[in-house]
Amino acid sequence: MKTVKTVETIKCIENAIELINISYCYPHVEEPCLKNVSLTVQKGKFMVLMGSTGAGKTTLSLCLNGLIPQLMEGKLTGQVSVAGKNVGKTAVQSLSKVLGLVLQDPETQIIGRTVEEDTAFGPRNFLVPLDEIKQRVDQTLAKVRLKGYNHRLTEELSGGEKQRLAIAGVLVMEPEILILDEPTSELDPIGRSEIYQTLADLRRKKDLTILLVEHSSEELIHKADEVVVLNQGEVAWRGIPTELFRNLPLLRKWGIKPLPVSQLGWDFYEKGWISFAEIPLDIPSAAGVIRALLPKYGHWQGPAAGQSKDRLLKQEPFLSEKTISVQVSDLIHQYNSDQPALRGINLTIEAGEFVALIGQNGAGKTTLAKHFNGLLKPTSGEVIVEGMNTSQYDTSDLAKTIGYVFQNPDHQIFSATVEKELEFGLKNAGFKGQAIKERVEQVLQYTGLEKYRSVHPFSLGKGERQMIAVASILVLKPKLLIIDEPTTGSDWTGVQTMMALIHKLHAAGTTIIMISHDMDLVAQYAKRIIVLKDGEVFRDGTPQDVFANEQILLDSAIVPPQLCRLSSQLKDILGSETFIQSSEFTALFESGEKSRC
Amino acid sequence: MLIEYLPGDTLIHRLDVRTKMFGFLGFLILSFLFLDPKYQLLIVTLTGLLAFWIKIPLQKIWRMMLPLLPIIISIILITGFTFTPGRFERVSSQAILFYALPGGRLGATVGGFLMGTTFILRLFSMMIVSSVLTLTTSMDDFTQFFQKMKVPVELSMMLTTAIRFIPTLDKKRRLILEAQKARGAKFNEKGIVGSIRSYIPLMIPLFINSIIMANSLSMAMLNRGYGLTRSWTSMREISFAPRDYWSISCIMLLLMLAVFVRFRLHLGGL
Incomplete structure (x- = not known):
């Protein structure tokens, strides 16, 4: 009996994934993408793999299921074993029974026309009998909360549903290990929390080992058992998530987005007010820390004083002369015969504003934005942009004054060099010779793309390609710039570079309309927020006003940024004020510090 | 051709894909058997009835046919002028209507124009029949058919993915x-x-x-394990129902009748 038990315990702590000294080099590249990576993941753990773009996260996951080196060429050394199987010697297809890999883009992982057909694809390849397939498909769909979707067409699913279907397609093969490569990068907050919820459910129900590749996320800190940080192909750090997220210098070093509340906490820690372990990672603990520190070090004169100061700040922009940039009246738009996508929008955006358009997927953000440069024409109502009625102008004419940067840069890049890519818009606008050269030169410098001038755009990373997409619009010197999700799929460094650029443009007088799901960014940069819900303007105001009421926003599936939620937790102290910048919180303590000195 | 599946529950929808394929072949043979436009017109009417039965979207058909108009006219003209009288069995077809060029060159034969009309009608019946086939048969059924015909899995996989x-x-x-x-x-x-x-x-x-x-x-x-084995589990077993046997017998009968008319009675030629 005893021996049986010990065997069982040995099995329990068996490693699901074992990497020994893995190095990998893509073909035609000198610098190796992975350098001597050694990593073990215990069975049943939920591990998160983090790191900036190009750190080797995706490459590592491809090594785990044998796509490297079996499908992709290149030089691989070291040993990979997964669930006791030597990956180098097992075909990808047989490995897929024990290890499921969900790749980034759900669109290209859906093979079937209907949900059922797609989910059944894996087991069919393994010649599982039909009855069992049907049973397994139903079970798996229930697990990813797609129950009853069997006969829906895959092309008609929403982004979140597609993503969950992609997970189902892998889960249906009943793997012991599940690897997900950035499964939520293109989803709205609701879609994202649905995926995380699904993962948490899966973990509870079954002894599944999960390796999740992610940039960063608030929700993951308490869900994951361990974090591994990759930096330039090497394992830079490994430990429990709370350790990592309290250590701000480390996060900065590796380009991982810190949590806004821990940023506050780090300030307190540096001042010696709290210990490292007290650095808050969620809102209640942050609220607790602030409550505890205020009487000691704070210098808060009550809501009234703060408010009057704020009023003064707010009034400044109104001093400048108003010119109207966008005027939307009674805009209704209807695609085909369905329900109208926009139902009666009235808006005025003044020149020089920084507006963020937010709302759930399908709320009509992109539909509205496409009216601003004439890609869509109103079904009824009027859109007047920079004095032009869009229904009377072609997009190619409007493009000279209204810039529109799309989400995916790969949909527009077609030239062999970055320089030529930037010239395209100018040529379309009728610029010639020297004028083109000058403007391209200017924008290359402005965006920091000079060094890539004669490089092929597709040899650059996603962040740089996104920058090229923006630059190719900026050459036209638009008065109004519309940017659709400028930061999806970028790492923290990339996000900061992009936002710094947008901020610089705004400061130079360009009117900015930004569509984004990232509430932290919206709160930090936008001066005005328009919330769309079901094709209507749901809220419109300053970030303070819009984010003040959490309950109302919940209706349109928006979760206010962390700091706003923190300030609403501290309502009894702050009064009606809503703080959105971390500087506002630290300001509570500034004078107090002085008096101490 | 219309490729999207048109959901419905007519007899044609319910027929086995193999029966439908056989029927398709039957119409193909039928329309190549006859040269006389009168007989072709009969076939077009027959296929038209089928199309009417499954409630084919008429507007779509019309939109599909419209761009073909110039081709139709040019086919009739070309056959009219290029088919020499010697190519026809019937005396009436050998008659020359007029000459396009002076000096008795490039004559337009009656048979040539009739032949052109036949070509056009044949094209029509083929388009209608193939539309009826694709509209009433789901992609699944087609993959099943390929599998039954021992077509490699890769090919049917390729088709499904492409679609x-x-x-x-x-x-x-x-x-x-x-x-x-x-x-x-x-x-x-x-x-x-x-x-x-x-x-x-x-x-x-x-x-x-x-x-x-x-x-x-x-x-x-x-x-997801594609390529591990060279086959895969079929999602649905197709099987013949009594209606399939009936339909096949009908098509056979029709074909035999047609062969009899064409080769025994020597009708339907030009």
């Missing part, structure tokens, strides 16, 4: 078009060179995106 990705690629095309329009691209330049040039900004990203997609699709397929 699955048509809407995806079309969406990509629209996104690319919008992105380029936003940079001031015009897609209505005049002339052949101009229009080709203006499509470069559309075609290149579309190719690049397709290649990227194909690459990740191949990864996804391997991930």
Whole structure:
């Protein structure tokens, strides 16, 4: 009996994934993408793999299921074993029974026309009998909360549903290990929390080992058992998530987005007010820390004083002369015969504003934005942009004054060099010779793309390609710039570079309309927020006003940024004020510090 | 041809895919058996009845036929002038209506025009029959058919994937078009060179995106065990029902009758 038990315990702590000294080099590249990576993941753990773009996260996951080196060429050394199987010697297809890999883009992982057909694809390849397939498909769909979707067409699913279907397609093969490569990068907050919820459910129900590749996320800190940080192909750090997220210098070093509340906490820690372990990672603990520190070090004169100061700040922009940039009246738009996508929008955006358009997927953000440069024409109502009625102008004419940067840069890049890519818009606008050269030169410098001038755009990373997409619009010197999700799929460094650029443009007088799901960014940069819900303007105001009421926003599936939620937790102290910048919180303590000195 | 499946519950919808394929073949033989436009007209009417039965979207058919009009006219003209009297069995067909060029050259024969009409009607019946087939048969059924006919799994896989990705690629095309329009691209330049040039900004990203997609699709397929064995579980067993035997007998009978009329009674020629 005893021996049986010990065997069982040995099995329990068996490693699901074992990497020994893995190095990998893509073909035609000198610098190796992975350098001597050694990593073990215990069975049943939920591990998160983090790191900036190009750190080797995706490459590592491809090594785990044998796509490297079996499908992709290149030089691989070291040993990979997964669930006791030597990956180098097992075909990808047989490995897929024990290890499921969900790749980034759900669109290209859906093979079937209907949900059922797609989910059944894996087991069919393994010649599982039909009855069992049907049973397994139903079970798996229930697990990813797609129950009853069997006969829906895959092309008609929403982004979140597609993503969950992609997970189902892998889960249906009943793997012991599940690897997900950035499964939520293109989803709205609701879609994202649905995926995380699904993962948490899966973990509870079954002894599944999960390796999740992610940039960063608030929700993951308490869900994951361990974090591994990759930096330039090497394992830079490994430990429990709370350790990592309290250590701000480390996060900065590796380009991982810190949590806004821990940023506050780090300030307190540096001042010696709290210990490292007290650095808050969620809102209640942050609220607790602030409550505890205020009487000691704070210098808060009550809501009234703060408010009057704020009023003064707010009034400044109104001093400048108003010119109207966008005027939307009674805009209704209807695609085909369905329900109208926009139902009666009235808006005025003044020149020089920084507006963020937010709302759930399908709320009509992109539909509205496409009216601003004439890609869509109103079904009824009027859109007047920079004095032009869009229904009377072609997009190619409007493009000279209204810039529109799309989400995916790969949909527009077609030239062999970055320089030529930037010239395209100018040529379309009728610029010639020297004028083109000058403007391209200017924008290359402005965006920091000079060094890539004669490089092929597709040899650059996603962040740089996104920058090229923006630059190719900026050459036209638009008065109004519309940017659709400028930061999806970028790492923290990339996000900061992009936002710094947008901020610089705004400061130079360009009117900015930004569509984004990232509430932290919206709160930090936008001066005005328009919330769309079901094709209507749901809220419109300053970030303070819009984010003040959490309950109302919940209706349109928006979760206010962390700091706003923190300030609403501290309502009894702050009064009606809503703080959105971390500087506002630290300001509570500034004078107090002085008096101490 | 119309390729999307038209949901319905007529007898044709319920027939086994093999029966339908056989019927398709039957109509093919039938229409190649006869040269006389009168008989062709009969076949077109017959296929038209089938189309009417499954409630084919008439507007779509019309939109499909309209661009073919110039071809129809040119086919009739070409056959009219190029078929020499010697090619026809019947005396009436050998008659020459008029000469296009002076000196008795390039004569237009009665038979030639009739032949042209036959070609056109044949084209029509083929289009209608194949539309009826594709509209009433789901993709699943076709894959089943390929499997029964011992066509390699790879081929049917290729077809299903291609059809699955048509809407995806079309969406990509629209996104690319919008992105380029936003940079001031015009897609209505005049002339052949101009229009080709203006499509470069559309075609290149579309190719690049397709290649990227194909690459990740191949990864996804391997991930899910594709290629481990050379076959796969079929999702549905197709089987013959009594209606299939009835239908096949009817088609056989029709074919035999047609052969009898054509070769024994020597009718339907030109």
